Amino acid sequence: SQQGEEDPQALSIQEGENATMNCSYKTSINNLQWYRQNSGRGLVHLILIRSNEREKHSGRLRVTLDTSKKSSSLLITASRAADTASYFCATDEGYSTLTFGKGTMLLVSP
């Protein structure tokens, strides 16, 4: 079964608003990563948060991790039209591979 499940499946907001995406997973992890994918392209790594970390920031991105609830959230502040993409969480369970969630499609309208 899918390890990571993103919520919502799709999100539509206006430029300047914040976008929050959530990810739930089922097993123990070493770390959780967020990736971005523009339509028809490969994935770009955004941020990695380790299992012993609770919050991490990178520019306009803020990621939280709650291992007790097996969940993570990605917050994009002051969104821009260029942020339009699909966002995936991926869990690293220590087996060298990553397991990806189904993704959230974010549409930021000008």
Added chain:
Amino acid sequence: GAVVSQHPSRVICKSGTSVKIECRSLDFQATTMFWYRQFPKQSLMLMATSNEGSKATYEQGVEKDKFLINHASLTLSTLTVTSAHPEDSSFYICSARGGGQGGNSPLHFGNGTRLTVT
């Protein structure tokens, strides 16, 4: 940063033919590469893990004789879709983890290959 180059970006082929997709790490050595398949608006499904100098490890349900993987050098892995059928049409993406990078490191992705089998 680490760059993974994948080509072709698009390929259209006829049923029954074979297609080779290349994945290269341009500025680092990739001891391990991963091949994913992605259906429209779906997640990435891991097909196989390719290790330099050894046989690939295939995920359950992936036919190793149909999806041939070769990782002959530290910078190149290839995926060959043999005797392609329309149901093989999909978006194939490779990724790599550099040598020495164990856990707690990101994957570097190629830009994917859109395969259409007619």
